[in-house]
Amino acid sequence: MKVGIVGSTGYGGVELYRLLSNHPEVRECVLYSSSLDGTPYTEQYPHLYGISEQRVHPIDEEQMKGLDVVFLATPSGISKKMTPGLLGGQAKVIDLSGDLRLKERGAYETWYHGEAAPADTLERAVYGLAECNGRSIRDAELIANPGCFPTAVLLGLYPLAAAGRIKPGSVIIDAKTGLSGAGRKASLAGHFAETQENFRIYKVHEHQHTPEIEQQLHEWALDAGPITFSTHLVPMTRGIMATIYVELKDPSSTEELLASYREEYDDHPFVRVRPKGGFPGTKEVFGTNYCDIGLSMDERTGRVTIVSVIDNLMKGAAGQAVQNMNMMFGWHETTGLHHYPIYP
Numbered sequence: 001m002k003v004g005i006v007g008s009t010g011y012g013g014v015e016l017y018r019l020l021s022n023h024p025e026v027r028e029c030v031l032y033s034s035s036l037d038g039t040p041y042t043e044q045y046p047h048l049y050g051i052s053e054q055r056v057h058p059i060d061e062e063q064m065k066g067l068d069v070v071f072l073a074t075p076s077g078i079s080k081k082m083t084p085g086l087l088g089g090q091a092k093v094i095d096l097s098g099d100l101r102l103k104e105r106g107a108y109e110t111w112y113h114g115e116a117a118p119a120d121t122l123e124r125a126v127y128g129l130a131e132c133n134g135r136s137i138r139d140a141e142l143i144a145n146p147g148c149f150p151t152a153v154l155l156g157l158y159p160l161a162a163a164g165r166i167k168p169g170s171v172i173i174d175a176k177t178g179l180s181g182a183g184r185k186a187s188l189a190g191h192f193a194e195t196q197e198n199f200r201i202y203k204v205h206e207h208q209h210t211p212e213i214e215q216q217l218h219e220w221a222l223d224a225g226p227i228t229f230s231t232h233l234v235p236m237t238r239g240i241m242a243t244i245y246v247e248l249k250d251p252s253s254t255e256e257l258l259a260s261y262r263e264e265y266d267d268h269p270f271v272r273v274r275p276k277g278g279f280p281g282t283k284e285v286f287g288t289n290y291c292d293i294g295l296s297m298d299e300r301t302g303r304v305t306i307v308s309v310i311d312n313l314m315k316g317a318a319g320q321a322v323q324n325m326n327m328m329f330g331w332h333e334t335t336g337l338h339h340y341p342i343y344p
């Protein structure tokens with residue numbers, strides 16, 4: 001297999017490179033950049049000195065069409081233009097950006113403030129939430145890899161939503177993320193002095209992942225209603241924790257809910273459901289493709305509290321992209337993703 005990474009100099013790109021260069025089915029990984037030409041990759045990423053002698057190459061769409069897989073780890077606004085041309089070749093395409101996730105063009109235009117991808121490209125894109133959409137992913141030529149927050153939130157809600165148990169309009173999500181979620185480009189919001197010993201809410205009622213979560217949630221449970229979704233920046237590098245509050249249509253208990261989650265995720269090695277009283281922290285999935293879930297039914301208020309954690313660069317981006325590639329090519333979904341969490 002010969003694969004390519006567009007946006008290889010970014011955080012998603014370098015994480016993809018780490019995974020793909022250790023993947024048993026990948027023979028060659030071509031690194032593309034829109035701003036560098038022939039530069040050694042180690043100039044961008046010195047931690048690879050003595051390990052990789054790769055250089056980054058200018059984007060060459062004709063060459064990319066002949067690869068087996070092209071990963072687009074580019075900011076929003078790029079893949080909607082690049083994908084239609086790439087799909088004319090033999091390469092399968094996995095897009096890590098938000099360009100191809102929203103099926104309604106108007107929703108993209110509202111939340112991403114730009115023109116949406118062509119309708120026929122959106123139609124061909126399969127939403128790559130690996131645990132829930134496996135059948136379509138196996139036959140896909142184009143994957144819209146889910147956003148980091150939607151991955152954590154949707155995996156946390158799936159067993160309840162798919163069983164139609166959510167009381168309409170009751171879902172509230174309080175999510176926290178590390179700074180690598182914002183990418184490598186410097187910004188004032190990511191400045192050390194702005195973030196260290198600080199904890200901030202951002203994009204209040206405007207986060208672009210809101211319609212993505214609702215789109216998938218409503219496919220499972222049309223009556224789930226709109227969500228309340230808040231995102232916070234935490235002074236750490238990697239990790240997302242989504243704390244989700246939901247009311248159920250019918251009474252339940254922690255034991256019964258945990259049993260239903262275990263049953264739903266029994267065949268899914270990357271989702272680990274914690275025992276009663278156990279709640280995961282972000283460090284417990286650091287550097288891995290796991291999504292860890294803990295929950296408790298508050299019988300006093302009738303609300304369930306669900307905690308779902310992922311590593312934003314792994315299950316929230318590059319890890320899930322490789323999991324999708326594995327499924328598209330018929331390999332076991334864990335191929336090349338057998339990492340223990342880095343701890344402490």
Ligand SMILES: NC(=O)C1=CN([C@@H]2O[C@H](COP(=O)(O)OP(=O)(O)OC[C@H]3O[C@@H](n4cnc5c(N)ncnc54)[C@H](OP(=O)(O)O)[C@@H]3O)[C@@H](O)[C@H]2O)C=CC1
Pocket residue numbers: 006007008009010011012013032033034035036072073074075076078096097098146147148180181182183184185312313316317
């Ligand atoms: N960081 C995360 O945790 C997650 C990120 N994502 C999404 O994945 C994508 C990549 O994110 P991330 O790696 O964090 O972002 P970065 O900002 O770290 O990297 C993006 C890369 O895209 C390249 N790029 C910039 N402009 C263009 C262009 N016009 N054409 C082609 N390439 C371009 C740049 O490299 P160069 O100048 O060398 O071309 C840059 O290194 C984004 O859409 C992001 O929203 C999704 C889930 C999680």
Ligand SMILES: CC(=O)N[C@@H](CCC(=O)OP(=O)(O)O)C(=O)O
Pocket residue numbers: 076096097098099146147148177178179180181182208209231233
């Ligand atoms: C910390 C931080 O800023 N995180 C980003 C992650 C979103 C992202 O990766 O963008 P798309 O999934 O839409 O492509 C954010 O909250 O907007």
